[in-house]
Amino acid sequence: MRNSILFLLILVSGYASAHSWTPTYPSFTTSHVEGVVKTTMTLWNKRPDVEYYAIDVTDTEGNPLTFAPFDKVYRVAYLQKETIDIFIRTQDLARVTYICSRSLFINSEQNAILSRICSKVQQ
């Protein structure tokens, strides 16, 4: 009971410094371009020490796959949510496994914790 209350309090009180990347299991649907499929991810930045996030799309082994937009670094201000459309080639659909977002530190001069969250593509 005490633990449940503690967890609820944490959820209700908000996050002093957090990184969230959803959905957990995205799926690709057809896009307006032939041979290209699309999914939409949401990045939530509640880390005051982070302003930039990198996106990567990989296969099961972590090998990078080509995706658009080619601009893989996003500036997401503190307390902002960013909706990001990810496009891949239909031919890569069978290989794509993870879509990840990773916090970036520009000229960090203090010990830091890099956060990276990976969603798993629903086949």
Place this chain on the structure above:
Amino acid sequence: MFRILLAATFLSASAIAENVPINGTVEGNCIVVPDTSGVYGNPSAGTLSTASTDGGVLPVVRYDVILADYYKAVITTPTSFSNSPSLSDTVAWTGSAGVHEVSDAGMSAYDTNKVEYNSTTEFDLTIAGSVWFEMESQAVYGGSKPFPGGNYTAIVEANCIAK
């Protein structure tokens, strides 16, 4: 006459009343919350360590998972400095990660079931709730030399990977 009208109004109101559905979806979500930035202590001239016995501060990161068994935490301790004075010799790195605090008593099993390889530790997040992990990191300068004076920075990588 008024009473009849009032009764008719109630009857007609109940006739058009409908159930209003409230829909909700609980989705899996992992939130990574850096809790404490670590500090390297300098117990000897050639050693930097986050252990409290060495004068350091352990970095702590919290993972919040809404649903059980959707994610695993993969934590990698540093194997290089992200910022340091120029170093002419090699640095030997050791590191580990362990459970620091839990919101559910069952999460204490995470330590028993963790998988370690190289500088990485994996925890299967099988219970919904919050868990705090602390990381220990030690850097020893090669040839028993003292570290050059200056500021040293290293980065811990806290991954949350959907299963």
